[in-house]
Amino acid sequence: MLQTTAALIVFLFPLAYSPGPGNLVFAASIARFGFAATVPANAGYHLATWIVTAAIGLGFVSALDQAMATLDLACTPATRRSACAD
Numbered sequence: 001m002l003q004t005t006a007a008l009i010v011f012l013f014p015l016a017y018s019p020g021p022g023n024l025v026f027a028a029s030i031a032r033f034g035f036a037a038t039v040p041a042n043a044g045y046h047l048a049t050w051i052v053t054a055a056i057g058l059g060f061v062s063a064l065d066q067a068m069a070t071l072d073l074a075c076t077p078a079t080r081r082s083a084c085a086d
Contacts, residue, residue, distance in 0.1 A: 008057040012050055022049075 017023070022045050029038045 005058075008054060011057070012053050015049070015053065017046075 026038055026042045026045070029041065
């Protein structure tokens with residue numbers, strides 16, 4: 001687990017700080033409003049990127065798939081039309 005987490009962090013670092021749409025928006029925001037006014041939004045953007053990518057990398061998708069399979073078991077013919085997806 002430690003090796004997987006270390007590999008994930010090595011992957012996340014360049015992903016979070018490479019030039020992309022978010023970083024370009026923050027560069028424009030810094031130019032318009034100043035660095036101090038943009039820091040909270042920039043920190044939130046990067047924190048969200050780390051959280052979402054870490055959740056995916058650590059298996060959130062497989063847990064979600066298992067939960068969806070459980071939900072499919074709960075669907076009966078009577079509820080299929082209104083509440084359950086095909």
